[in-house]
Amino acid sequence: YQKSAELLERAKKVLASGVSSEFRKYNHPHALFYTHGRGSRIYDVDGNEYLDFTLSQGPLILGHSHPEVLKAVAEYSQEGQLFAGQHIKEIELAEKLNQLIPSAELMRFCLDGSEAVQTAFRVARAKTGKQKFLRFEGHYHGWMDNVCWGISTPSVEALGSREQPNVFPWTQGLPEGVENEFIILPWNDIELVRKTVAERGHEIAAIITEPVMCNNGCIEPKPGFLQGLRDLCSENDIALIFDEVITGFRLSLGGAQAYFGITPDLSIFAKAIASGYAISAIAGKYEWMQLIEQAKVIHAGTMNAGNPTVAAALATISVLEKEQPHERMFRLGKMLMAGLQQAAAKTGQAMLVEGMGPMFATSFTPIEKTNDYRDTLAADKAKLGKFVAAMHEEGVRVIGRGLWYISAVHTDEDIETAIITAEKVLAQI
Numbered sequence: 570y571q572k573s574a575e576l577l578e579r580a581k582k583v584l585a586s587g588v589s590s591e592f593r594k595y596n597h598p599h600a601l602f603y604t605h606g607r608g609s610r611i612y613d614v615d616g617n618e619y620l621d622f623t624l625s626q627g628p629l630i631l632g633h634s635h636p637e638v639l640k641a642v643a644e645y646s647q648e649g650q651l652f653a654g655q656h657i658k659e660i661e662l663a664e665k666l667n668q669l670i671p672s673a674e675l676m677r678f679c680l681d682g683s684e685a686v687q688t689a690f691r692v693a694r695a696k697t698g699k700q701k702f703l704r705f706e707g708h709y710h711g712w713m714d715n716v717c718w719g720i721s722t723p724s725v726e727a728l729g730s731r732e733q734p735n736v737f738p739w740t741q742g743l744p745e746g747v748e749n750e751f752i753i754l755p756w757n758d759i760e761l762v763r764k765t766v767a768e769r770g771h772e773i774a775a776i777i778t779e780p781v782m783c784n785n786g787c788i789e790p791k792p793g794f795l796q797g798l799r800d801l802c803s804e805n806d807i808a809l810i811f812d813e814v815i816t817g818f819r820l821s822l823g824g825a826q827a828y829f830g831i832t833p834d835l836s837i838f839a840k841a842i843a844s845g846y847a848i849s850a851i852a853g854k855y856e857w858m859q860l861i862e863q864a865k866v867i868h869a870g871t872m873n874a875g876n877p878t879v880a881a882a883l884a885t886i887s888v889l890e891k892e893q894p895h896e897r898m899f900r901l902g903k904m905l906m907a908g909l910q911q912a913a914a915k916t917g918q919a920m921l922v923e924g925m926g927p928m929f930a931t932s933f934t935p936i937e938k939t940n941d942y943r944d945t946l947a948a949d950k951a952k953l954g955k956f957v958a959a960m961h962e963e964g965v966r967v968i969g970r971g972l973w974y975i976s977a978v979h980t981d982e983d984i985e986t987a988i989i990t991a992e993k994v995l996a997q998i
């Protein structure tokens with residue numbers, strides 16, 4: 570790791586904190602800088618090869634450097650950079666999403682998930698005439714001031730010491746008497762949401778949720794939970810927003826909403842939509858999205874929907890449609906989950922493996938699996954850090970907070986390699 574270490578020193582002189590962020594954030598022994606990625610593998614500057622389950626934090630659903638995506642980007646780059654509202658590719662992409670995603674009657678594109686969430690909030694306020702939002706503990710909806718606390722950057726300092734009553738670590742609850750833009754509830758408790766909506770529904774413009782909780786463990790909605798939210802929103806003039814930044818294209822081509830059969834009013838897509846090229850979508854039902862018209866609700870951005878980026882999205886979706894990899898991704902993911910569970914049992918490690926297959930999470934907790942996200946929040950983060958770092962030393966990359974992503978190009982052999990490696994690592998740590 571000599572070259573990576575040297576690069577970190579060089580980077581520190583010009584990049585704030587030198588980045589190599591996963592390793593800095595999770596206190597790993599080695600910084601890591603990559604040169605390139607191919608298929609399910611990535612390569613660092615010291616010539617080490619890794620089997621990759623991070624997929625660059627999720628977007629690379631077709632693995633690294635998929636030839637059809639690269640070809641589309643190269644081809645449309647030759648046409649020059651044409652931006653939003655000016656070229657045919659954008660219309661083609663919107664037509665495609667309209668066809669695939671149940672709630673996507675109208676949509677707009679921007680650059681990342683965080684931005685799209687903010688537009689969704691504006692649309693919800695405009696349509697309902699209400700100001701507050703209901704969201705859930707431990708869910709992540711981007712790094713804008715109003716939503717980024719409540720997960721891994723809970724401090725007021727992290728927001729430049731912003732002096733606002735809505736900036737506080739969610740674990741502490743709201744200070745007495747302070748009103749907040751957000752009402753934050755535990756995830757998966759429909760009775761509590763019902764009670765809250767009965768009392769405060771007249772103030773709530775939207776309920777936003779990750780349909781599967783993926784930013785603290787990987788936890789499925791309890792049976793009836795999403796339907797319960799759907800009913801409460803319909804009955805109380807509240808927008809139901811699905812943040813499908815992780816679940817979109819990953820659980821199915823129609824996202825979690827097609828997978829679970831629950832249609833939100835508004836939804837957010839990013840990550841896997843374009844194999845890592847910077848594009849996201851805010852999509853929704855006509856009566857909500859039509860408010861983005863003649864700047865009644867502003868949605869802007871100079872760099873939105875450039876044609877090579879949109880071409881990357883179209884190519885990604887076209888490969889997914891041709892290859893239909895979802896069944897395989899579920900099978901491989903579940904095989905890996907089962908293998909990791911067995912490896913943990915064999916080595917006597919209290920490792921919790923939870924999730925859906927195409928994405929899942931590992932954490933270290935003495936608590937029996939109850940599918941309660943609070944178990945995951947209480948897990949041993951230092952032990953997880955050791956596990957991820959040791960996996961890295963052995964050539965398998967997992968996201969620092971224990972999330973694993975399966976791509977369309979992972980193979981049965983890749984899964985076996987990961988299981989064998991995990992067993993070796995679990996025996997050591």
Ligand code: PMP
Pocket residue numbers: 680681682683684709710711712779784812813814815839840
């Ligand atoms: N929502 C969810 C569920 C996410 O996981 C993320 C990113 N991890 C975001 C929103 C923010 O998306 P972006 O990083 O593209 O701004």
